[in-house]
Amino acid sequence: MKRWLETRKLARKGEIRSVGKFSLMVRRFCRNKAAVASLVFILLLILIAVFADVLTPYDYDAQNLSEKLRQPSAAHWFGTDDFGRDILTRVFVGTRVSLLVSILAVGISTVFALVIGSIAGYFGGAVDNVIMRITDIFMALPGMLFAMTVSAALGTGIWNTAIALGFTSIAPIVRQVRASILLLKDQEFIEASKAFGSGNTVIIVRHVIPNAFAPLIVQIALRLGDTIMAISGLSFLGLGVQPPTPEWGNMVSVGKDYMSEFLPLILFPGIFVILTMLAFNLLGDGMRDAMDPRMKR
Amino acid sequence: MIRYIIRRLFLLIPILIGTVVIVFTINFFSDISPARLVLGPTATEEQVEAKEDEWGLNDPYLVQLGRYFWRIVSQGSLGTSYIYNQPVLKMIMDRLPNTLIIGLLAATLSVMIGIPLGILAAIKQNTALDYIATFLAILCGAIPPFVLCILMQLVLAVRLHWLPVSGIRSWLGYIMPIIACGVMPVAMTCRMTRSSMLETIRQDYIRTARAKGLKEGTVIWKHALKNALIPIITVVGMTYAMSLCGSIISEAIFNIPGLGNLMNSSISQKDYITNLGCVLVAAFIMSFVTLITDLIYAAVDPRIKAQYAATGKRARTYKRKEAAV
Numbered sequence: 001m002k003r004w005l006e007t008r009k010l011a012r013k014g015e016i017r018s019v020g021k022f023s024l025m026v027r028r029f030c031r032n033k034a035a036v037a038s039l040v041f042i043l044l045l046i047l048i049a050v051f052a053d054v055l056t057p058y059d060y061d062a063q064n065l066s067e068k069l070r071q072p073s074a075a076h077w078f079g080t081d082d083f084g085r086d087i088l089t090r091v092f093v094g095t096r097v098s099l100l101v102s103i104l105a106v107g108i109s110t111v112f113a114l115v116i117g118s119i120a121g122y123f124g125g126a127v128d129n130v131i132m133r134i135t136d137i138f139m140a141l142p143g144m145l146f147a148m149t150v151s152a153a154l155g156t157g158i159w160n161t162a163i164a165l166g167f168t169s170i171a172p173i174v175r176q177v178r179a180s181i182l183l184l185k186d187q188e189f190i191e192a193s194k195a196f197g198s199g200n201t202v203i204i205v206r207h208v209i210p211n212a213f214a215p216l217i218v219q220i221a222l223r224l225g226d227t228i229m230a231i232s233g234l235s236f237l238g239l240g241v242q243p244p245t246p247e248w249g250n251m252v253s254v255g256k257d258y259m260s261e262f263l264p265l266i267l268f269p270g271i272f273v274i275l276t277m278l279a280f281n282l283l284g285d286g287m288r289d290a291m292d293p294r295m296k297r
Numbered sequence: 298m299i300r301y302i303i304r305r306l307f308l309l310i311p312i313l314i315g316t317v318v319i320v321f322t323i324n325f326f327s328d329i330s331p332a333r334l335v336l337g338p339t340a341t342e343e344q345v346e347a348k349e350d351e352w353g354l355n356d357p358y359l360v361q362l363g364r365y366f367w368r369i370v371s372q373g374s375l376g377t378s379y380i381y382n383q384p385v386l387k388m389i390m391d392r393l394p395n396t397l398i399i400g401l402l403a404a405t406l407s408v409m410i411g412i413p414l415g416i417l418a419a420i421k422q423n424t425a426l427d428y429i430a431t432f433l434a435i436l437c438g439a440i441p442p443f444v445l446c447i448l449m450q451l452v453l454a455v456r457l458h459w460l461p462v463s464g465i466r467s468w469l470g471y472i473m474p475i476i477a478c479g480v481m482p483v484a485m486t487c488r489m490t491r492s493s494m495l496e497t498i499r500q501d502y503i504r505t506a507r508a509k510g511l512k513e514g515t516v517i518w519k520h521a522l523k524n525a526l527i528p529i530i531t532v533v534g535m536t537y538a539m540s541l542c543g544s545i546i547s548e549a550i551f552n553i554p555g556l557g558n559l560m561n562s563s564i565s566q567k568d569y570i571t572n573l574g575c576v577l578v579a580a581f582i583m584s585f586v587t588l589i590t591d592l593i594y595a596a597v598d599p600r601i602k603a604q605y606a607a608t609g610k611r612a613r614t615y616k617r618k619e620a621a622v
Contacts, residue, residue, distance in 0.1 A: 133311070134315070136312060136315075137311075137312050137315030137316060137319065138319070140312045140315075140316060140580045140583050140584050140587075141316060141319070141320075141576065141579075141580055141583075142538075142539065142542040142576075142579045142580065142583055143539075144545055145542065145545070145560055145575065145576050145579050146320075146576065148545065148560065148561070148564055149320055149323055149324070149564065149572060149576060150323055152327070152564040152565075152567075152572075153323045153324060153326065153327035225439075229441055232441055232443070233441065233442070233443065233545075233546055236443045236546065237545065237546065237549060237561060238565065239564070249441075249443065252441075252443055252444060252447065253443075255447075256443075256447055256550075259447055259450070259451050259455070260451065260455050263451075266444065266447055266448070270441065270444035270448075273439075273441045273444065274436075274439050274440055274441070274444070275439075277438070277439035277440075277441070278435060278436065278439045281435050281438065281439060281484075282435065285435075
């Protein structure tokens with residue numbers, strides 16, 4: 001007790017600092033250059049998405065048919081598309097659309113999966129059995145086919161695409177949440193909370209979900225990347241986000257018709273998808289290594 | 298073991314029923330009528346109504362769903378396409394071989410690149426080789442299939458004239474779709490192989506094997522890889538399952554008459570019954586490959602085989618007890 005008081009006194013004076021689990025994690029993360037670079041790139045993408053309208057002098061929808069399909073130049077860094085619209089502006093606005101839809105989609109699936117997975121893992125028994133059998137069915141549905149079906153039924157547009165992609169990716173997250181809840185369930189702090197007389201809802205919301213969330217963060221980073229890829233795939237096929245709203249996939253889809261003479265419409269949106277996917281993957285890997293350093297060294 | 302397989306095959310039934318119910322429900326609540334699309338904009342409301350009655354689209358939800366199941370059970374039929382007026386099952390079966398050939402070869406390609414790359418990365422952990430291999434794998438997973446398809450089409454077909462731009466009139470036409478479908482899963486395979494190998498290499502029995510003075514090659518191939526195989530098989534199974542269901546994007550770009558293309562056209566033409574058939578067949582393929590994956594576990598790992606066998610035995614004792622009661 002005495003030693004503890006002394007340590008606390010020193011800590012108050014700022015002579016020693018305690019190193020928490022979180023700051024250790026941050027330190028390990030910062031050592032991973034690829035992950036830090038990815039984080040910077042993603043922050044940059046977010047800035048681009050927010051300020052897409054003011055970053056370039058052009059309007060994403062302003063047509064100028066006398067200037068169509070121009071190669072990259074000083075005035076139009078990425079060139080112009082088949083309606084003479086500035087490709088750079090459209091790629092930037094496309095960044096906004098892609099990030100927005102993927103954050104919405106991952107948000108939807110995570111919230112639902114957390115609730116459903118917690119209920120399944122926490123209550124166990126028949127409830128768990130029913131939920132997991134339904135999850136099995138959803139897992140057997142091939143992802144892209146299912147997403148296309150839902151997207152076709154809901155219709156196109158930002159919200160519908162987000163709902164379609166969110167809805168179709170609930171099942172795998174439910175499984176993961178349930179697995180981590182099963183590990184959590186028997187730990188002392190849950191028992192303590194029960195001993196204090198907390199109800200099931202309080203325990204799930206206050207104790208179970210926050211603790212299950214940490215391992216989910218890595219999954220969320222990876223899912224954001226995958227969802228961006230799925231959005232562009234759907235939009236490329238004419239589902240998902242449709243022109244005139246610019247989206248990387250639907251821009252490439254237009255570029256396909258001009259591929260033999262005009263590349264910028266395929267190249268630049270393509271490069272953005274690739275870099276974004278790379279960034280989210282490396283970020284996810286970096287976060288996983290930082291949280292679970294056993295894997296790294 | 299055979300009992301286990303039979304039990305698993307029976308477990309497929311609820312999954313397939315569930316698939317039909319889910320997809321049917323989603324399509325049921327979609328508000329565009331296929332009759333309107335078939336008859337064209339000039340058709341009157343009465344004509345559309347008559348066509349919908351002919352297809353039974355105006356019946357209540359449960360009646361339609363029940364009819365779909367009854368047709369499967371009594372006639373083994375998945376219905377008739379609204380647009381093509383052909384049996385859905387026949388349309389799928391005509392196209393499935395193309396998808397299966399491409400899927401099988403693409404998955405094999407990705408496994409043949411991904412596993413060696415992963416092993417290499419694990420053995421040479423934290424060296425330049427590891428970083429290059431890992432980065433290559435992640436890059437493979439980051440290239441969107443439509444960009445890869447179009448760039449290949451542009452370079453290999455349009456500019457160099459080595460391969461046909463689209464279609465599969467000759468075997469050359471299969472090359473680009475196979476590459477396009479095979480690249481993306483490399484990322485997953487390589488990653489899983491690497492992390493699984495890393496975990497195994499740290500085990501005590503690997504140190505023992507090295508201490509015994511075994512050659513490094515023997516340690517890696519006989520001791521480490523064999524024990525690291527289970528998660529790798531899981532990923533390989535997933536790769537095969539996904540590829541065999543057809544890549545919608547590459548089939549669309551290379552104009553290949555396969556399951557993915559049928560799916561795509563059925564969606565754009567609101568041909569719900571064909572769409573439902575396609576998803577059902579794809580779900581069946583997925584579940585079947587999962588079953589095969591589980592059986593391969595048993596072949597690789599005697600512990601899992603013992604487990605499977607025990608299920609059968611346990612089931613028998615359980616039955617005996619029940620009979621006694």
